[in-house]
Amino acid sequence: MAIKFRGKHNSDEDNGNIFWVTMADLLLGLAIIFITLFVLAMTGFTQENIQQQKVQMEVSEKISKELKKENIDVDIDKMTGDLKISDVELFELSSWELSPKGKKLLDKLAPIYINSIFTDKELAEQIQYIYIQGHTDSQMFAGVTSKDEQFLKNMDLSLKRANAVAEYIFKTNYNKAYADQFRKIVVVEGKSYNEPVLNEKGIEDYDKSRRVELKLKVKDWNVSTALGLKR
Numbered sequence: 001m002a003i004k005f006r007g008k009h010n011s012d013e014d015n016g017n018i019f020w021v022t023m024a025d026l027l028l029g030l031a032i033i034f035i036t037l038f039v040l041a042m043t044g045f046t047q048e049n050i051q052q053q054k055v056q057m058e059v060s061e062k063i064s065k066e067l068k069k070e071n072i073d074v075d076i077d078k079m080t081g082d083l084k085i086s087d088v089e090l091f092e093l094s095s096w097e098l099s100p101k102g103k104k105l106l107d108k109l110a111p112i113y114i115n116s117i118f119t120d121k122e123l124a125e126q127i128q129y130i131y132i133q134g135h136t137d138s139q140m141f142a143g144v145t146s147k148d149e150q151f152l153k154n155m156d157l158s159l160k161r162a163n164a165v166a167e168y169i170f171k172t173n174y175n176k177a178y179a180d181q182f183r184k185i186v187v188v189e190g191k192s193y194n195e196p197v198l199n200e201k202g203i204e205d206y207d208k209s210r211r212v213e214l215k216l217k218v219k220d221w222n223v224s225t226a227l228g229l230k231r
Contacts, residue, residue, distance in 0.1 A: 052218040056081045060078050060081035063076060063083070063117075074089075074109065080216070081215075082214070083113065083215075084211050085109075085211060085212050086211055087161065087210035089101065090161070111174040111175070118178040118181055118182070119175075126219050128185065129187050130186050130215070130216060131187050131213070131216075132166045132188050133213045133214075134157070134165075134191065135158055135193070135211050135212070135213065136157055136191075136193050137196065137206040137207075137209040138196060141153050154193050161212055162188050162189060162190055196209045
């Protein structure tokens, strides 16, 4: 009786097909995972930017309203909350000592700025830093010819001015219940002439470049936070 060995060749072929099908599924699965992670990451970054912008706008709106009530006219960016004060309003020319006019301005402005941020606990918890930055223009100091020395002299002046503003803010009549929180997030910086203010023609506006800014840094959000998950 003849015995036929049927399907041996077909069986090997089937095993090969199973292998390639398995590999194809694996690669497809990895591709789906990669695409999903990519989409989540992009969604997270977008949501993070939106959330940060939202917080900055909320703070800016609160501060702007309170400043308007007190008839305090300063340059505040309604999108970022960045607040610019001209050096003319704060200091004598080439000095880092606050003028009587500057102290009077800060006496009114600082409590509004700090209280507006910290009265809303949920909003305050999203603020990572409050920067107090000093800025100068790029004009040369008399007798200085080296660019390095020019930069460093301006750095020294900008830092001293920022520090003078920070020191005086702590002396103003803001709600001292917020003092601990404020100390933890305040950062004093000197920027020299690195961030000039330009006019419509792209030329530096020396008067506007000399300023002190109060700037907000909102905490970063990760993807899980953006998707509404617990940190």
